[in-house]
Amino acid sequence: MGNTEDLRIAVCQMKVVPGRPDLNTEYMIGEIISAGNRGMDIIVFPEMCVPGYLIADMWEDDCFIWDVQAFNEQIWQATKNGVIAIFGSVAIEEGAKGRDGRLRKFNAAFVAQNGKLVGVAIKSLLPNYRFFDDSRHFYSVPDIRDEDAEKFRLSGDYRHAEQFLGIDGYLMPFEVETRIGRIPIGVILCEDMWHEDYPYNPTESLVQNGAEIVFNLSASPWTWQKNRKRHQVVKDLISKCGVPFVYTNNTGPQNIGKNIVIFDGASTVYNKKGDRVLEIEPYADGAFDLILKDDMPVLPPRDQNDQKELFSALECAVREYFAVLPPAMRRVVIGLSGGIDSAVVAAFFAHILGPENVIGINMPSKFNSQATKDIAYEIAMNLGIHYEVIPIQGIVDKIAEATGTPEDSLAYENEQARARMEVLAARAQLLGCLFSCNGNKIELTFGYYTTDGDGAGFMTLLGDMVKREVYQLGDYLNRVVYGREVIPRSCFEIKPSAELKKNQTDPFFYGNLDHRGYHDEMVRAFIDFRKNPEWFLEKYKESSLETELKLEPGTLASHFPDPYDFVRDLEEKWKRFIGTYFKRVKASQIPALSKRALGSDFRESMLSAHFTQRYLKLKEEILGRSE
Numbered sequence: 001m002g003n004t005e006d007l008r009i010a011v012c013q014m015k016v017v018p019g020r021p022d023l024n025t026e027y028m029i030g031e032i033i034s035a036g037n038r039g040m041d042i043i044v045f046p047e048m049c050v051p052g053y054l055i056a057d058m059w060e061d062d063c064f065i066w067d068v069q070a071f072n073e074q075i076w077q078a079t080k081n082g083v084i085a086i087f088g089s090v091a092i093e094e095g096a097k098g099r100d101g102r103l104r105k106f107n108a109a110f111v112a113q114n115g116k117l118v119g120v121a122i123k124s125l126l127p128n129y130r131f132f133d134d135s136r137h138f139y140s141v142p143d144i145r146d147e148d149a150e151k152f153r154l155s156g157d158y159r160h161a162e163q164f165l166g167i168d169g170y171l172m173p174f175e176v177e178t179r180i181g182r183i184p185i186g187v188i189l190c191e192d193m194w195h196e197d198y199p200y201n202p203t204e205s206l207v208q209n210g211a212e213i214v215f216n217l218s219a220s221p222w223t224w225q226k227n228r229k230r231h232q233v234v235k236d237l238i239s240k241c242g243v244p245f246v247y248t249n250n251t252g253p254q255n256i257g258k259n260i261v262i263f264d265g266a267s268t269v270y271n272k273k274g275d276r277v278l279e280i281e282p283y284a285d286g287a288f289d290l291i292l293k294d295d296m297p298v299l300p301p302r303d304q305n306d307q308k309e310l311f312s313a314l315e316c317a318v319r320e321y322f323a324v325l326p327p328a329m330r331r332v333v334i335g336l337s338g339g340i341d342s343a344v345v346a347a348f349f350a351h352i353l354g355p356e357n358v359i360g361i362n363m364p365s366k367f368n369s370q371a372t373k374d375i376a377y378e379i380a381m382n383l384g385i386h387y388e389v390i391p392i393q394g395i396v397d398k399i400a401e402a403t404g405t406p407e408d409s410l411a412y413e414n415e416q417a418r419a420r421m422e423v424l425a426a427r428a429q430l431l432g433c434l435f436s437c438n439g440n441k442i443e444l445t446f447g448y449y450t451t452d453g454d455g456a457g458f459m460t461l462l463g464d465m466v467k468r469e470v471y472q473l474g475d476y477l478n479r480v481v482y483g484r485e486v487i488p489r490s491c492f493e494i495k496p497s498a499e500l501k502k503n504q505t506d507p508f509f510y511g512n513l514d515h516r517g518y519h520d521e522m523v524r525a526f527i528d529f530r531k532n533p534e535w536f537l538e539k540y541k542e543s544s545l546e547t548e549l550k551l552e553p554g555t556l557a558s559h560f561p562d563p564y565d566f567v568r569d570l571e572e573k574w575k576r577f578i579g580t581y582f583k584r585v586k587a588s589q590i591p592a593l594s595k596r597a598l599g600s601d602f603r604e605s606m607l608s609a610h611f612t613q614r615y616l617k618l619k620e621e622i623l624g625r626s627e
Contacts, residue, residue: 003183004213004244004292010035010043012287013265013280015252016219018052025050025071028087029078031287036081040289041178046250047088047190047219048107050075054254054261059137062103065090076112084113084176086187088217090138091120098139107138109187109217111174119174121187124167124202125195130601131256131592134191141170142200171202173211186211186243190218193247194233207241213292214241218249222264222282222313223595228304235274244292245270251283253317253591258599260317260459260591271296282309283316307476310469310593314461317591318352321459331433333424335454336360336380336387338372339496341438343379343487344474345461349436351481355384361427363420365393368499375491382486388427392419413500417453425456434458437588441466442508444587444598445523446573447580454498455587463590464597466520467496468511475513509559518559519573521549526577527602528595533574534615540566541622563622571611578609 012031017023028045035043047053051068058064072089079085091108098104107123124141126134134140145167173184186206193216195201203214220226234245251265269278269290275298278290322330332349336342350358360383362376373389380387396416405411428435437457439449444463449455462470474487492513496506511517525531539545540563546555560566581604590599611619 003181005294006180007178007183007213007292008039008041009246009269009290009292010038010040010287011246011248011267011269011278011280011290012043012045013248013267013284014045014049014250015285016046016049016052016250016254016263017252018254019055019058020052021050021068021071024052025074028075028085032075032078032083032085033081035287036083038289039179040083041180042084042086042176042185043287044215044217044246044248045085045087046248047109047217048090049087049217049219049250050089052254053219053250054131054256056256059090059105060100060102065092065103065105072110076110076117077115079112080115082114084111084118084178086111086185086215086217088189088219091122093139098137099143100136105138106140107134107189109189109215111176111185111187113176118176121174121189123189123192124171124200125191125198127191130596131259131261141167141202145170167200167202168205168208171205172209173206184210184212186214188214188216190216190220192216193218193230193237195237196233201237203237203241203245207243211243213244213246215246216248218247219263220249221592222262222266222309223593224306224309225304227264227266231268231276234268234270238270238272238274242272244272245274251285251316253320255321255589256600258587258589259597259601260321260589261601262313262317262591262593264313264316271298275299282312307472308480310465310473311476311481313593314348314473314591315352318348318459318461322353329433331357331359331431333359333361333428333431333433333435335420335424335435335438336362336376337368337438337499338362338375338379338491339494340467340470340474340487340491341440341462341496343375343491344470344477345436345438346379346385347383347474347477347482347486348461350383350385351477356386357433358383358385359388359427359431359433360385361388361390361424363390363392363423365391365396365416365499367416367501367504371490371494372497372499375488375494378488379486379491382484382488390423390427392416392423395419395422408501413498414450414453416500417450417498421450421453421456436461437463439463440470441527441594441598442510442519442523444584444590445527446508446576447583448498448506448508448576449583451583451586455583457588460588460590463587463599464593466511466517466523467508468513468515468517468520471511471513515555516549516551518549518551518555521551522573524594525549526574527598530596532612532615533570534612534618536570537567537615537618537622541618567619567623571609574611575609578607581606 091106093104096104109121111118126140128135173186188202192202248267250263253260264282266282267280277296360380424435437460440462508519511520
């Protein structure tokens with residue numbers, strides 16, 4: 001391990017408060033002092049831990065940026081105890097402008113010791129996807145290199161032009177003094193580690209330039225199986241570089257309006273072979289100490305439990321959401337229909353807030369079956385929540401009479417949904433609390449809900465979960481969280497229905513606990529992986545669509561006996577998806593759980609459905625062949 005043997009490192013996995021550098025700085029200074037008292041050489045904090053990361057256009061507020069600079073200096077002044085502090089914040093270059101014509105800013109890592117700034121590492125690879133806008137606000141190492149190269153070209157002096165062909169010369173380690181001697185350390189930020197889709201590998205450049213250990217400061221949200229992928233990425237990196245690697249991530253949610261982005265921490269230290277020697281529990285806060293050794297025991301692979309990870313992410317989002325509300329408002333009103341969605345929402349909030357702070361309201365019309373009413377009552381009794389029954393038929397009749405709405409119309413269905421919302425909103429206001437939206441990702445994607453009706457609420461808890469995941473979360477709540485069947489088995493078995501007309505059932509092929517559903521996987525393909533109808537038809541023609549969507553063999557044939565049925569459904573769902581953005585733009589906040597959540601994570605415009613020329617050709621081939 002070379003000069004890093006016996007290096008004492010404190011990995012500070014902290015809960016970052018976005019937009020509050022005062023609170024974050026106070027916490028960090030306390031941890032720096034404590035690390036010095038424990039005899040640590042280095043304490044490392046996450047990316048953008050001083051200002052917060054997802055703060056939108058506050059990055060354009062120069063007063064805020066200058067305030068952050070003052071807090072940066074307070075932090076490095078706190079290192080007079082000899083500890084080396086590595087922390088993420090925004091850096092500036094006075095007198096220079098960024099691409100937007102404003103003060104030039106960098107997503108940076110500061111290295112400080114003995115009350116002085118040792119150096120600043122600038123992020124090389126700027127993410128420009130999902131809710132990340134780094135390239136909009138920040139300058140990068142390649143930007144600096146390109147600017148220098150242009151100045152050099154304009155000077156007409158080409159004697160040393162080769163230094164501008166790469167970025168290696170801009171990625172240098174910092175020499176720091178530790179108890180065990182001087183060590184060259186490399187510092188990178190989050191995306192710099194995920195280099196596969198970029199022309200540069202910052203880690204490799206730092207090691208080639210002498211770094212004997214690399215620190216990665218991250219602000220990396222939780223998504224399905226992200227940490228599994230990250231471990232492999234780091235192992236591949238270290239196989240080429242052969243140095244210890246320290247990954248430090250923050251915890252807690254950051255609310256960007258349409259989405260609640262959840263950071264899980266899961267900070268990890270890897271040895272020079274890429275094996276894990278320290279792995280901090282997800283969502284744990286605080287500094288965790290490690291003394292690097294050549295012969296440190298390697299941690300066994302952590303059990304991957306998708307249901308547990310999903311529950312933990314939602315739990316983090318909801319607990320922190322309510323923690324900032326006045327205690328009197330930490331209650332929720334839920335429309336309890338007897339279906340799986342509302343059952344899961346009720347069970348989840350009852351666990352987080354306590355059953356005494358959850359009010360379940362069943363709002364039947366003449367179309368609600370006795371079965372669903374009985375299930376709703378049973379759920380409320382099992383959870384111990386307050387339960388009310390407020391029939392809406394009289395409200396709906398009055399509205400229909402006043403507006404001349406016939407009973408067999410879509411307008412009549414929507415009047416029922418809006419009547420339910422009015423009941424929930426009124427009860428919530430009278431009680432001084434919030435009311436929830438129970439919709440799932442399938443319903444939001446295809447617009448299968450009523451604007452200002454069942455689409456209203458303070459949060460759409462299940463909005464980034466397809467139906468199968470809702471069932472899985474319900475099963476986890478029963479088996480693990482409650483240890484008993486609070487959501488009755490009949491709730492898992494009954495056919496989903498909005499119960500807004502006679503014999504109504506949802507028009508989707510959902511998944512369940514045992515099987516993936518076609519429309520679940522269609523939504524995942526449309527949203528998470530940006531697939532379009534052309535891709536669906538191509539895979540259908542090749543007879544590989546079931547494999548691609550991980551469906552059981554025979555699924556498509558059972559749903560669509562004729563290719564015409566398949567094409568008709570595909571086009572109808574694509575048109576619904578594209579044409580119902582006007583509903584989603586008004587949707588409430590959604591915790592982001594998947595590779596792409598509806599909301600700010602998935603940027604849409606008001607468009608009409610388009611089918612590519614190749615799609616039309618494939619359609620002709622498929623339907624022509626079937627005749």
